[in-house]
Amino acid sequence: MNDTVDVLIIGAGASGAAVAWSLAETRMRILCLEQGDWMKQSDYPSNGRDWEARQFSDFATSPNRRARPTDYPVNDDNSPIKVLNFNAVGGSTIVYAAHYPRLHPSDFRVRSLDGVADDWPIDYATLEPFFAENDRMTGVSGLTGDPAYPPKQPPMPPLPLGKSGTRFAKAMNQLGWHWWPSDAAVATTEYEGRAPCINLGHCTPACTQGAKASTDITYWPAAIRAGVELRTRCRVREITVNEHGMASGAIYYDADGKEQFQPAEVVIMACNGVGTPRMLLNSVSGRFPGGLANSSGLVGRNLMFHPYAQVFGYVDEPLDSNRAPPLCLWSMEFYETDPRRDFVRGYAFQFGRGIGPVTEAIFSDADGRLPWGEEHHRVYRKLVGRRIGIAVIGEDLPEEHNRVTLDPVLKDGHGIPAPKVDYTISANSWRMMDHGIARAKDVLAAAGATNVGVQCPILNGGWHLLGTARMGTDPERSVVNEWGRCHDVRNLFIVDGSIFVTSGGVNPTSTIQALALYIADSMKQRLATLFD
């Protein structure tokens, strides 16, 4: 029997790390259970000559492809966008691109401004101090003065423009459209013991240099120094409840596969927008027959991914390829709703520097662009190093039929039912993507790119897992309240992307972590009355 802890956090990724660090100052006994391992930078792909190949094997972003013992399978057959994640200390920040925009003020008020979906119960101003705190803890590079955002102060200078960024910048200026160096969770200078970026380029499948801010090297060392305990290789099966309907702890399988019970006074879910509803739905009891905290029936519903389109072309000179962090600039030119368009809300552009030689060969072969036979070499040499790309990332509005449920057959290595995803792309999103693709082609033309290709949606594009335990003040229309506490279970909190009410049209990690810090702060402010 394990000793009771004050706070049990499930998941050591982006949000679990942030909430653990913030709560550590309370001196409560805090334990985090993580199903994955600590990662070793010496094992990361960019150490070896097979660095590109490993993005298709043990560092694939798809858990179904990767299939490490620490992963769980996902049935996403009924979705045009496949679920991506990583299970380790650091979670999916191990394999994210570190593109680090915040949601915009309008993203929190889509009902009031545009008459769609729902407003959040909090706003940008509420989160602003937590965005700033998270930027400091994460170590964000960027540049002040972006007219697309309220003022903010990234602690480090931006990533260099490089050849690819310069070409995009000139094209955007020619069109008169907004662009700005991205906020990036990449150290461009020495920062809190982290070495600066040396342009390994292969950032997404984990950063050997340690310049990319995965939470195993940002929040976790600080949280552990402050007394938080982190147990790895502990896969939680379910959250238990007591006779009062309060969470009493979690049942998990330890590294030896042995079933354990961990009692706790408070439980915090930080398992992402697929893992959290999966666990809540697996936590069935007499009091909660439809899954824990699910009296609204909304656990697992309103899944939002962000539909992505990738638009790319080839220029007449070698550019930066993958010899630098892949994303360098963003544009918010088409981010806000424009009533002249045939869709509501909007999208952002992410400008990509290029891809590596193996990836170029594989992608162009798959597209039929790269022939087999004698012509292969000549064609390949006109492609390699010359690709530039624009990703269109659009706001994905919540729809209840897009959901996570439990697969009736598929199970993980411990016999726990796996998540099943049913998802369709809305008509509004398709119109948004069409618009974005057309404008991205304009940019590529202005940049001198030809041989343009489009992938929409990006099949392996389910990086962002949002909305499946939404935040709100109405217990019939939401799962958690305005500070992350479940309406149904007063000592159960959720801090990951599940609680997003709407998705915005940008990468969510910065906002997920700011939310986790905000919820931790709300808990600290209410410690004496936390369960009232």
Next chain:
Amino acid sequence: MNNDSESDLTTPELRDLRCVAAMMVPASTEFDVPGADDATIFADIVKSLGRDLRDVKAAIGTLATLGGCAFADLEASRRDAVAASFRERGGAEVAALSRAILQCYYRDDRVVRSLGLEPRPPFPKGHTLEQGDWSLLDPVRKRPKMWRDAPP
């Protein structure tokens, strides 16, 4: 190298795979590069099949079905037709076969050098990236604020 698994392709399957590799990326005197059937490259392909092993085996089987016999036993013109038909089908088998061959071909030292690149992993040397001309941002800096004010 990260060897996910040792290959258990049969000898006839290995012969067909090598034949496909040579057809996909033949040696070139013009670019002074070996083909993907080069002994060193092919050995790398075979030992690196890993998660693609099952689909590669299936792909070789499909090629044999389409051709009516082992792929390596077909006449050259017939191979072209069968390969074209196979690629048109698309799907996991085609993707796995191409990935298995290309991921090894384009990391071979001789091939990488022929592209003007250094045959080395990214770490620890990294790369140099030019800072660029930040005055390009001047017109953007002059824009009025773009974000929408939202009601509290």
